[in-house]
Amino acid sequence: MFALTNVLRDYPWGSATAIAELLGTEPGGGPEAELWMGAHPDSPSVARTPEGPVALDALIAAQPDAMVGADVVASFGARLPFLAKLLAADRALSLQVHPTLARARQRFADEEAAGVARDAAGRNYKDDNHKPEMLYALTPFEALCGFRPCADAAVLFQAVADAITEAGAQVPELLKLVTTTLAQPMAEPMVIRSAFEALIGGAEASRELVELAAASLARQDTEGGLDAALRTVVELSRQYPGDPGVLISLLLNRVSLQPGQAMYLPAGNIHAYLSGLGVEVMASSDNVLRGGLTGKHVDVPELLATVDFSSTEVPLVPPRTTGLGQQVWEPPFAEFALQRVELAPDGEPVPLVQNGPLLVLAVSGAVLLDSPRGDMVLPRGGSAFVPAVENPVMVHPHVDAAGQTSVVFAVTVAG
Numbered sequence: 464m465f466a467l468t469n470v471l472r473d474y475p476w477g478s479a480t481a482i483a484e485l486l487g488t489e490p491g492g493g494p495e496a497e498l499w500m501g502a503h504p505d506s507p508s509v510a511r512t513p514e515g516p517v518a519l520d521a522l523i524a525a526q527p528d529a530m531v532g533a534d535v536v537a538s539f540g541a542r543l544p545f546l547a548k549l550l551a552a553d554r555a556l557s558l559q560v561h562p563t564l565a566r567a568r569q570r571f572a573d574e575e576a577a578g579v580a581r582d583a584a585g586r587n588y589k590d591d592n593h594k595p596e597m598l599y600a601l602t603p604f605e606a607l608c609g610f611r612p613c614a615d616a617a618v619l620f621q622a623v624a625d626a627i628t629e630a631g632a633q634v635p636e637l638l639k640l641v642t643t644t645l646a647q648p649m650a651e652p653m654v655i656r657s658a659f660e661a662l663i664g665g666a667e668a669s670r671e672l673v674e675l676a677a678a679s680l681a682r683q684d685t686e687g688g689l690d691a692a693l694r695t696v697v698e699l700s701r702q703y704p705g706d707p708g709v710l711i712s713l714l715l716n717r718v719s720l721q722p723g724q725a726m727y728l729p730a731g732n733i734h735a736y737l738s739g740l741g742v743e744v745m746a747s748s749d750n751v752l753r754g755g756l757t758g759k760h761v762d763v764p765e766l767l768a769t770v771d772f773s774s775t776e777v778p779l780v781p782p783r784t785t786g787l788g789q790q791v792w793e794p795p796f797a798e799f800a801l802q803r804v805e806l807a808p809d810g811e812p813v814p815l816v817q818n819g820p821l822l823v824l825a826v827s828g829a830v831l832l833d834s835p836r837g838d839m840v841l842p843r844g845g846s847a848f849v850p851a852v853e854n855p856v857m858v859h860p861h862v863d864a865a866g867q868t869s870v871v872f873a874v875t876v877a878g
Contacts, residue, residue: 464832464834464836464837464838464839464847464848464849464850464853464856465510465511465512465519465522465847465848465849465850466510466511466839466841466845466846466847467500467508467509467510467511467519467822467846467847467848468508468509468511468516469498469499469500469508469509469846470498470499470506470507470508471491471495471497471498471499472496472497472498472499472506473491473493473494473495473496474494474496474497475494475496476494476496476552476553476554476555476556477494477495477496477497477551477552477553478494478495478496478551478552478553478740479491479492479493479494479495479553480495481495481551481553481602481740482495482498482549482551482740483495485549485601485740485826485844486549486826486843486844487843487844488844494553495551496550496551496552497548497549497550497551497743498548498549499546499547499548500546500547500548500549500822500824500846501519501543501545501546501547501747501822502518502519502520502522502523502542502543502546502747503520503546503590503747503748503749504520504590505589505749507519507520507521508846508848510522510848519543519848520542520543522848523541523542523543524541524542527541527542528851529850529851529852530543530820530850530851530852531543531544531819531820531850531851532819532820532851532852534819535819535820535851535876538797539798542747543747543820544746544747544797544798544799544876545744545745545746545747545798545799545822545874545876546744546745546746546747546748547742547743547744547801547822547824547872547874548742548743548744548745549740549741549742549743549824550598550736550740550741550742550743551739551740552736552737552738552739552740553738554702554737554738555698555699555702555703555735555736555737555738555756556735556736556737556756557708557735557751557753557754557755557756557757557759558607558708558711558712558733558734558735558753558754558755558756558757559733559734559735559751559752559753559754560730560731560732560733560734560752560754560766560769560770561593561594561595561596561728561730561731561732561748561750561751561752561769562588562593562594562730562750562752562769563593563730563731563769564592564593564730566593566730566768566769567588567590567591567592567593567594567748567750568591570587570588570765571588571589571590571591571750572591574586574587574588584759584760585760585762586760587750587752587760587762587765588750589748589749589750590748590749590750592746592747592748592750593730593746593748593750594730594745594746594748594749594750594751595727595728595729595730595745595746595794595796595798596727596728596743596744596745596746597725597726597727597728597743597744597745597780597792597794597796597799597801598720598725598726598727598728598736598741598742598743599723599724599725599741599742599743599744599792599801599803599872600720600721600722600723600724600725600739600740600741601722601739601740601741601742601826602722602739602740602741603719603720603721603722603739604719604720604724604736604738604739604740604741605717605718605719605720605736605737605738605739606718606720606726606734606735606736606737606739607695607712607715607716607717607718607733607734607735607737608715608716608718608726608728608732608734608777608778609715609716609732609733609734609774609775609776609777609778610655610714610715610716610733610772610773610774610775611714611715611716611774612651612774613645613646613651613654613655613774614645616645616655616658616713616714617642617645617646619690619692619693619713620638620641620642620645620713621642622690622693623638623676623679623680623693623696623710623713624638624639624642626676626679626680626682626683626693627675627676627679629679629682629683630678630679630682632675632679635668635671635672635675636668637661637662637665637668637669637672638672638676640661641658641661641662641710644657644658644661645658651773651774652771652772652773652774653772655714655772655773655774656767656770656772658714659711659714659767659770659772660767662707662710662711662714663707663711663754663755663761663763663766664763665707669705669707669710670705670706670707671705672710673700673704673705673706673707673709673710674700674704674705676696676700676709676710677696677697677700677701677709680693680694680696680697681697684697691717691719692712692713692717693713695712695717695737696709696710696712696713698737699712699756702756703755703756703757706755706756706757707755708735708754708755708756708757709755709756711754711755712735715733715734715735716775716776716777718777720739720741723782724779725779725780725782725792725794725801726777726778726779726780727778727780727794727795727796728778729771729778729795729796730769730771731769731770731771732771732775732778733754733770733771735756742801742872744799744801744874745798745799746796746798746799747798752765752766752769753766754766754770780792780793780794782803785816787804787810787811787813788804788805788806788807788810788813789802789803789804789805789813789816790802790803791816793877793878796877797876797877798876798877799874799875799876799877800816800818800874800875800876800877800878801872801873801874802815802816802872802873802874802875803870803871803872804858804870804871804872804873805868805869805870806828806830806858806859806860806868806869806870806871807860807868808828808860808866808867808868808869809860810860812833812857812858812859813857813858814855814856814857814858815849815855815856815857815858815873815875816873816875816878817849817854817855817856817875818875818876818877818878819851819875819876820848820849820850820851820875820876821848821849821856821873821874821875822846822847822848822849822873822874822875823841823846823847823849823856823858823871823872823873824845824846824871824872824873825841825842825843825844825845825846825869825870825871826843826844826870826871826872827843827867827868827869827870828843828860828861828867828868828869828870829841829842829843829861829862829869830858830859830860830861830869830871831858831859831860831861832847832849832856832857832858832859833856833857833858833859834849834853834854834855834856834857835853835854835855836852836853837853840861841861841871858871858873
């Protein structure tokens with residue numbers, strides 16, 4: 464087992480305190496948006512070994528069968544197939560979508576062949592992997608996820624038109640177009656795509672419509688009476704003035720996760736995290752195609768070719784309970800499963816679900832990780848990489864928990 468030092472990313476949308484409060488560390492004084500735990504080459508964790516600190520991707524590459532297991536190597540190559548993050552959002556992240564594995568491989572190869580620098584602002588694909596995700600809420604967590612049915616979206620856009628009329632302004636042609644489009648008797652994905660394209664391609668007309676819509680809705684929200692989706696327009700407009708993603712949000716499901724709930728995000732699912740603290744687990748990739756709520760590069764043709772325009776219910780993941788205070792979330796992806804173990808101070812040890820390698824993070828109390836090859840005390844805020852050869856691993860409450868309930872999260876490959 465190897466204790467880890469992880470990379471903290473300071474994106475401007477991050478909370479200044481949420482991750483530090485969870486882990487019992489001192490805040491750094493600026494935004495602390497994402498704590499990366501894994502072996503992605505852009506920000507690999509560093510393992511403490513007897514020979515000194517070693518980047519986790521290099522450690523795995525040197526002994527792949529021992530570190531991740533022969534079965535994992537056969538399925539995913541000589542690398543850790545998942546990446547875990549603590550994500551703390553004080554304001555909205557970009558509206559985004561992730562590609563299929565086939566598209567990621569092809570487009571990454573295309574950009575490599577074209578000589579596009581991997582850190583170029585206009586580059587779309589940072590690696591050759593897909594990025595299916597799951598988000599587990601540690602606090603109340605707000606998000607946009609997937610498209611709502613056309614009929615529901617039409618009601619919201621009509622409410623925007625009514626608010627503009629009540630404010631004494633003329634309803635812009637772009638809004639009329641979107642509202643009319645959503646009522647068309649065509650296949651729903653075609654209708655949603657047409658409305659989406661009109662908004663994202665509207666340029667100055669979109670910017671003006673966003674500003675007018677937000678101002679008109681804000682006039683109606685003096686007593687907090689707006690629908691949550693309409694209030695989101697007002698809130699997002701304050702964060703990203705004139706951005707087409709503000710009104711695209713009305714095409715999407717508005718999601719409020721409670722602590723302990725999780726949702727998964729397959730390829731093609733357009734989404735945006737709005738606020739909250741969560742554990743995010745994904746295939747090990749950083750491929751993001753943005754569609755709004757950002758000042759970064761937006762490649763509209765590539766975005767349109769990647770988005771799944773079908774309407775969908777929010778894809779929640781119910782946990783499986785194994786007993787002894789252990790829950791497991793298993794989304795329909797081969798790369799990862801997430802587990803949470805809660806241990807009373809005098810509780811029995813719990814065997815961690817382990818299919819190959821494990822990443823373990825303690826968020827409350829202290830625990831003892833025990834395998835046939837050794838053991839390790841993991842304090843609150845500590846994390847560890849457990850190689851495939853150290854199986855099975857038991858997690859015990861530790862005397863350092865001082866009477867506290869201990870909570871750990873662990874990520875492994877899906878069974």
